[in-house]
Amino acid sequence: MRRLVVLISVMCFASAQHHQALIDYLERRLLAIEDRISLWHEQAIRYASELRDLKQQMVSQLENLDKEKETLRVNLDSMGTRVDRVERELDYLETQNGAQPCVDVDDKLIEQQVTQVQEKQKTKYFKVTDCSDMISTIKAMKILKRVGGSKGMWTRDTGGGSGKVFIFNGTDKDTIFEFSTVQDFTRSQGLSESRQLKIPKTWTGTGHVVYNNHAYVITQADEAVTLVKYDLRNKSVADSVVFPVQDQVPVYNLSPETVMDLAVDEEGLWAIYATHQTEKHISLAKLDAISLTIEQTWDTNCPRENAEAAFVICGTLYVVYNTKQPGRSRVQCLFDINDTVSGDDAPLLYFPKRYGAHASLKYNPLERLLYAWDDGYQILYKLVMKKKLEV
Incomplete structure (x- = not known):
């Protein structure tokens, strides 16, 4: 225990x-x-x-x-x-x-120019008016709006008929947009607020004009260039003709959509074009605004290369040049049908800086303004004039 x-x-x-x-x-x-x-x-x-x-x-x-x-x-x-x-x-x-105008000089061209001068001395163009103005400077520009695509044309009725504004949006359309005034166009929210005019044929390029209540429209089919005269009041085709010049090529190297360019000045209606025969240089024709026939033609010394647009003032062709990568546009070549402006008198005119390249330039002789289309922007250029040196 x-x-x-x-x-x-x-x-x-x-x-x-x-x-x-x-x-x-x-x-x-x-x-x-x-x-x-x-x-x-x-x-x-x-x-x-x-x-x-x-x-x-x-x-x-x-x-x-x-x-x-x-x-x-x-x-x-x-x-x-x-x-x-x-x-x-x-x-x-x-x-x-100013620099000298661009001229591609060779023996053939010099011979051609001598022949032209001799022909002009024999028969000079009959002036409709006493207009003797030429551009001194491009004073200013005003950007009104931006509607439509990158290429197109806009203008007022250069004949003083209605004063309405017309918009050609694009290079292959068939609908013209109409505004009653420049103010209505500026205040609008876009082309949907305009009156629309549908023409029977699709236009080509941006070389159209509006003159005395008629739209002069360029169309092309099967290499044939047609000039259509469309009545803006009756909304119908008043006349149409195939331009009687063969083998046409785009008139401006930098604007290949424009096969021919129409212009209006104090003298009336003109056609600016080029062909395979004069492929390096631009040609000029005076047209009858009623019958659409050719009154007289001239082969100028103004190159197509690097050209983007042109216009006519008092019978003098002003060709505008640029670069393939758009830069500063400049008037670098002049051709006066009455030989009142020489190369020494032709200043090198630069446009104010812009967004891209001109798709079209339309001169209004009543306002002394250029209506320009630049990358979808609608622009007005104000011109300062001076008198030509009469010969």
Whole structure:
């Protein structure tokens, strides 16, 4: 019995020691966990402080960037103003120091020009008016609107019939858009507010004009170029003729859609064209606006290469040139049917900077304005005139 008591006592003592060791181990683990939690807490506080410092630095840097951005904007505005001023000065110098018109001179051309001069001395073109003006400078431009596609033509009735505005959108359409006035066109929300006139045939290019309540439209089929005279009041075709010139090619190298370009000036209706026989140079014809017959033709010395558009003022052809990558358009070649303007009298005229390249240029002799279509923008150019040197 006494042995049993001793055994039980020994077992109880051993169990008490085991429990004490377990408790000591747990206490040590808890202390280690508390130390780690304390360390994590200190690190979290430090990270939060660093984040606050970083945020303050970023806010300060953003404020500095905003200040630098405003300074850069002011400098760019100032630079833009200076560039515009320099460009205007260059335009002035270019008009004061005009270059010679582009002329591809060879023996055949010289012989041709001599023959033309001799023929003109025998029979000169009979002038309808006493107009003797030529362009001195292109003073300013006004962008009225942007409607339609990149290529097209717009104009007013150049004969003074109605004063309405007509829009030819695109190079192969059959619907003319009509507005009562320039103001109505400017205030409109687009072509949907216009009066629409559908013509029987699809036009070609941008060489059309409106003259004395008639639209003169160029069409092409099977290499035959047809001039259609459309009565805008009666909404019917008044006349149409095949242009009696064979083997026509696009008149402007940079505007291949325009196979022929019509123009109106103080003298009436003109046709600007080119053929395989005169492929390097542009030709000019005076048309009878009533019968559409050709009254007289001229082969000019103005190259087709790099030409983008042309117009006629007082019997003088002005050809506008550019580059394949659109830049500054310039009048670089003049041809006067009455020989009253020589190469020395022909200034190199630059147009104000624009968006791209002219798809069409139409002169209005009543307003002395050019109606231009430039990458979908409808633009007016104001012209300053001077007198030709009569010979």
